[in-house]
Amino acid sequence: MRKMLIIGATSDIAQATVRLWAKAGDSLVLVARNPEKLNILQADLKARGAPVVETITADLNDFDRHEAIIQTAITKLGELDGVLVAHGILPDQKQCENDYSACEAVFRTNFLSVVSLLTPLANYFEAKRQGVIAVISSVAGDRGRRVNYIYGASKGGLNTYLEGLRYRLAPAGVTVLTIKPGFVDTAMTAHRKPKGFLFAAPETVAKDIDRAIRTKKGTLYTPWFWWWILLVVRHTPEFILKKINV
Amino acid sequence: MTYHSWGRFPPVTQQRYYPVRSQVDPVDWESIAGTVLPYGLGRSYGDSCLNEGGTLLLTTPLDHYLLFDAEQGILRCEAGVSLAEILEQIVPHGWFLPVTPGTKFVTLGGAIANDVHGKNHHRAGTFGRYVRQLELLRSDGSRWVCSPEHHPALFRATIGGLGLTGLILWAEITLKPIYSPQIEMESIKFRHLDEFFDLSAESDRDFEYTVAWVDCLSSGNSLGRGIFMRGNHSHEPAPLITRQKPKLRMPGNAPNMLLNPITIKAFNFVYYHKQRQRVKPKTTHYEPFFFPLDAVNQWNRIYGKRGFLQYQFVVPDDDPQVITGIFKRVAASGQGSFLAVLKTFGDVPPAGMMSFPQQGITLALDFPIRRNLFDLLDQIDDIIRAHHGAVYPAKDARMSATNFQAFYPQWEDFATHIDPKFSSSFWRRVTK
């Protein structure tokens, strides 16, 4: 029975994951920006067996509130055993190429807001000398691609940040998990049609995340075959990537 | 990906899909040209869950529980939650569905929109009787919380409303208490239909669940032989466990010829003779009792690419000869039916305006799509109509508009409740 904080809790991947935790009897604090979705999720998790489900409504682009959100979350459950950070946006790449402010919005939501939230959280877990920090990044952060390098850069920055944090917190016994999903059939990819065989269900990804957290893994590619795909992609020479339109 | 109905007939070519991802801002109506129809798990056989040329509103993402009162046995959840998931949720707490169709892979919304029935119809009536309230979204953006007290006309039109009155967002149902997941059942062989009627009359009193399987290919003396199954929830307290996922899966479409008159006859013969003694008592988990077919994923593919049809009707039970006559016709036509299921419906009043069940005898037959099949079914339709019965829309892909309108003379009243943006392949076919 853990005490878990979920940031960006109404994300489809987060919802599927946190349902597993509700069933396991964990106590939960949920942070998300839409109060109606948050209420529905709260009711759902209670019905599925979570003994305590608290909610905090917040737009995570409002950095000034981050410290207070973390404090409130800790107060609501008494302490925390772990956090899952799930919020993120997938921008229109073409728009980003012509508009710096669109790029900045991506970096703020996908990267900087996570750094801002994890600054107090890392210190909290480090002092507690236990805990898990799990963050949903993306396979898109492993390599720049012409079709989505702004999103990719936001996730790439996140990966490097989390890697460093992992080394820093290891001596304190705190795990930092970087979650790299491939394509997942969620609200974020709703515009992508048709959904090819590479698309995974959020429930599949959720099971992998749950297992990786329990086994204190550092990096997770999910579903598993993305590890192999990215192995090839990371070793593809630049002259090839310049020629093909991916 | 194309969404079919369970019978994979009729084929669909021009259909668009709109997943309803949340109860919050569920549908952007402006973005959808043409008509819409909700689609749950597509366990309807024919074209009542299809909207050729229009859009299907996919409801399975609506999968949240909203309230589970384990003391009172009340469950409120979103319309895309399946009965399979509901059982996983409630059985461990000592509750069961008040009415269960022959598969658990249907959504709550689908169960309401067809006002489904189960093996306990003679006692419990249809699913809709246990709906305490539901919320309906109309295409003008308005939302209606309907119940027997609030907006009762819209409520009754929505139960059995074939998805045409709007999108059900959530519903609240009353559950039934159990002490054990086990069913105490008996299988009894009967040699002909008269025996079936006797067994039925005798069993409906003492057994909550009754149903019979009939060998409809045998003729002459053994015409109408079969196995009658009856059962009750066990009152012996036992651990409240649900079973896990199906183990088998149809690997692909079977060749069209797999189910031919000879194999079907052989199957029916073996099934009948497998049971040696006349009465066989047994205690079994509820899964194989209620959902025998769910053990094989996508079993509908056994019928091959051409697809199949289920044909289910009800006729008043004052004249058993009607059923016998229909069996004779089916046997004579050589159109093999793999599954023939016979049951008596009770006199519990229908919950919805367009509900299919009425007091009488119901028979469900599975047919692979073949030449001359529709002629046979048209003839049977006429018999049913002459005897004031009805055919089940959830399983239909072919009944004529004239017959539909005779079976459901209230259809024009019902039509006044239809949302103007909602339509289905079925509805266009039977009202043209």
Ligand SMILES: Cc1cc2nc3c(=O)[nH]c(=O)nc-3n(C[C@H](O)[C@H](O)[C@H](O)COP(=O)(O)OP(=O)(O)OC[C@H]3O[C@@H](n4cnc5c(N)ncnc54)[C@H](O)[C@@H]3O)c2cc1C
């Ligand atoms: C093996 C098997 C056994 C069966 N046994 C029985 C039985 O014993 N008794 C019985 O009555 N039926 C039985 N059926 C039929 C089945 O129960 C019904 O067709 C049921 O309605 C299917 O539910 P679904 O979720 O798959 O809905 P779909 O087939 O996808 O849709 C059915 C109808 O519901 C509407 N609908 C779905 N969701 C909503 C919503 N949210 N709001 C409004 N309308 C909605 C659709 O528009 C459509 O009209 C059986 C089917 C199979 C395959």
Ligand SMILES: NC(=O)c1ccc[n+]([C@@H]2O[C@H](COP(=O)([O-])OP(=O)(O)OC[C@H]3O[C@@H](n4cnc5c(N)ncnc54)[C@H](OP(=O)(O)O)[C@@H]3O)[C@@H](O)[C@H]2O)c1
């Ligand atoms: N889907 C994929 O293919 C895929 C692949 C790789 C990685 N990922 C990553 O997985 C994570 C979860 O995404 P998902 O696929 O589950 O999609 P999703 O359902 O769209 O989840 C994204 C969530 O982020 C929230 N969010 C965005 N901006 C926010 C803000 N400013 N304040 C608060 N919340 C905000 C959204 O809130 P609302 O619910 O209010 O909109 C939404 O719940 C994301 O980090 C995404 O980058 C997804």
